[in-house]
Amino acid sequence: MKTIAFFNNKGGVGKTSLVYHLAWMYADLGMSVVAADLDPQANLTSMFIDEERLESLWPDGRHAQTVYGAIQPLLDGTGDIAPPYVEDAGEHIGLLVGDLALAVSEDELTGQWPECLDRKPRAFRVISAIWRVIEQAAREREAGVVLIDVGPNLGAVNRAALIAAEHVVIPLAPDLYSLQGLRNLGPTLRRWRNEWAERRSRNPVDDLSIPSGAMIPEGYVVMQDAVRLDRSVKAHDRWMARIPAVYREAVLDEKATAASRSTRDDPACLAGLKHYRSLMPFAQEARKPMFFLTAADGALGGHAKAVQDCYGDFRDLARTIASRCGLRLP
Ligand SMILES: Nc1ncnc2c1ncn2[C@@H]1O[C@H](COP(=O)(O)OP(=O)(O)OP(=O)(O)O)[C@@H](O)[C@H]1O
Ligand SMILES: [Mg+2]
Numbered sequence: 001m002k003t004i005a006f007f008n009n010k011g012g013v014g015k016t017s018l019v020y021h022l023a024w025m026y027a028d029l030g031m032s033v034v035a036a037d038l039d040p041q042a043n044l045t046s047m048f049i050d051e052e053r054l055e056s057l058w059p060d061g062r063h064a065q066t067v068y069g070a071i072q073p074l075l076d077g078t079g080d081i082a083p084p085y086v087e088d089a090g091e092h093i094g095l096l097v098g099d100l101a102l103a104v105s106e107d108e109l110t111g112q113w114p115e116c117l118d119r120k121p122r123a124f125r126v127i128s129a130i131w132r133v134i135e136q137a138a139r140e141r142e143a144g145v146v147l148i149d150v151g152p153n154l155g156a157v158n159r160a161a162l163i164a165a166e167h168v169v170i171p172l173a174p175d176l177y178s179l180q181g182l183r184n185l186g187p188t189l190r191r192w193r194n195e196w197a198e199r200r201s202r203n204p205v206d207d208l209s210i211p212s213g214a215m216i217p218e219g220y221v222v223m224q225d226a227v228r229l230d231r232s233v234k235a236h237d238r239w240m241a242r243i244p245a246v247y248r249e250a251v252l253d254e255k256a257t258a259a260s261r262s263t264r265d266d267p268a269c270l271a272g273l274k275h276y277r278s279l280m281p282f283a284q285e286a287r288k289p290m291f292f293l294t295a296a297d298g299a300l301g302g303h304a305k306a307v308q309d310c311y312g313d314f315r316d317l318a319r320t321i322a323s324r325c326g327l328r329l330p
Contacts, residue, residue: 001135001138001139001144002145002166002327003134003138003146003148003164003165003166003167004146004147004166004167004168004169004218004321004327005148005150005161005165005167005168005215006019006147006148006149006150006168006171007150007162007170007185008152008170008172008178008181008182009154009181009184009185009188010152010172010173010178010181013152013171013172013173013181013223014171014173014221014273015150015171016039016043016044017047018171018221018273019149020047020048020289021289022147022318023035023089023090024288024291024292025291025315026145026147026329027090027091027092029318029319029329029330030092030329030330031143031144031145031329032142032143032144033094033141033143033144033145033147034096034137034146034147035093035094035095035096036096036146036147036149037096037097038067038096038102038130038148038151038158038161039098039149039150040098040101040103040151040157041098042099043098043149044095044098045057045097047284047287048087048090048095049095049097050287057087057097058099063099064085065085065087065097066099067084067096067097067102067130067133068099068102068104068105069085070084070085070096070129070133071105071129071130074126074129075104075105075126081129081132081133081136083136084096084133084136084137084140086137086140094141096133096134102157103157105156105157106155106156106157107156108126109127109156109157109160113127113195116199116202120204121204121205124199124203124204124205125205125208127163128208128209128210130157130160130164131163131209131210132209134146134148134164144327144328145322145327148161148164152181154184159192162189163192163211163213163215165214165215166212167215167216167218168189168216168217169218169219169221169270169321170182170219170220170251171221171223172221172222173222173225174222174224174225174236174239174240174243175239178239179239179242182243182250183246185250185251186217186247186249186250187250190253193213193214196211196213197213217268218270218324218325219267219268219269220247220251220269220270221269221270221271221272222240222243222263222269222271222272222273223273223275224272224275240262241262243266244259244260244261244262244263244266244268244269245257245259247259252268270317271313271320273313273317274309274313276290276306276310278303279293279299279303279306279307282297282298282303283297286298290307290310291308291310291311291314292307293307
């Protein structure tokens with residue numbers, strides 16, 4: 001089972017949309033997939049699940065069927081994690097349902113992190129809780145891959161989510177904020193990896209499954225801009241040209257001088273993903289991925305061709321990510 005997190009500390013760069021579409025694509029390519037919604041905003045869950053069903057998954061004050069619910073007994077001090085509920089979100093797609101309440105666990109995850117250094121059993125249970133929920137869900141679904149969506153911040157929930165990920169893919173946009181995001185994210189991932197390595201070896205609980213914390217950066221996906229009237233092509237090209245060096249320096253911790261001059265010949269660039277314009281609203285309305293839209297969903301005429309191209313783009317991206325992560329497709 002491979003775990004892949006999609007992460008950038010810059011918001012709105014298409015993390016959730018990527019996880020959603022790749023979940024459908026890997027399922028279409030014959031894999032069993034678990035999609036883990038670890039962003040308390042729960043946007044991924046809202047993409048998969050209609051409002052009526054959401055209401056029953058999120059009853060007032062109760063969390064039995066969400067990812068928060070699975071770790072709640074541990075946080076409340078009434079036990080260890082509960083068996084996670086996994087929602088059928090599509091054929092061969094299991095969803096760990098997001099929950100606003102997950103934000104509440106931020107304090108406990110922050111407080112228990114230093115306690116690991118003192119070999120405290122509870123600290124290891126708390127810090128590994130998200131990993132263990134993911135592992136159990138993947139086992140239940142016999143999943144080949146777990147795709148993890150997180151919110152755009154460097155907080156303790158994300159740290160626990162990221163140490164559960166063996167691989168990290170970084171969606172970004174060609175703009176100033178995305179590059180600043182990379183400059184924060186690269187050193188943070190290294191720090192988390194080192195700090196977890198230091199703690200891991202002190203785990204006193206023999207039979208506790210704890211994550212490796214590899215967090216290997218596998219590359220970035222550039223979201224192409226929608227044509228924006230307030231921005232010149234020149235600005236766009238300038239930011240594009242800077243991405244390889246900033247990624248190399250900030251994320252890979254290597255000399256920027258050796259970086260490619262363009263994302264086109266940068267081995268770290270997994271794909272440039274088009275802005276699919278009108279397909280996205282159709283997809284949200286139909287509650288399906290853009291590449292499965294039909295005429296009945298409004299994808300008529302020129303849209304039908306765009307749907308086909310979109311399928312090809314995501315299939316290629318899914319294959320590229322699989323090969324980087326050593327994920328064997330059926
Ligand atoms: N390839 C795409 N084509 C068209 N629209 C897109 C594409 N990718 C994302 N979007 C749109 O861009 C917006 C932001 O995308 P998304 O929510 O996936 O980003 P995010 O990085 O998960 O954001 P956050 O940081 O808030 O979690 C959404 O409105 C989404 O519909
Ligand atoms: Mg998101």
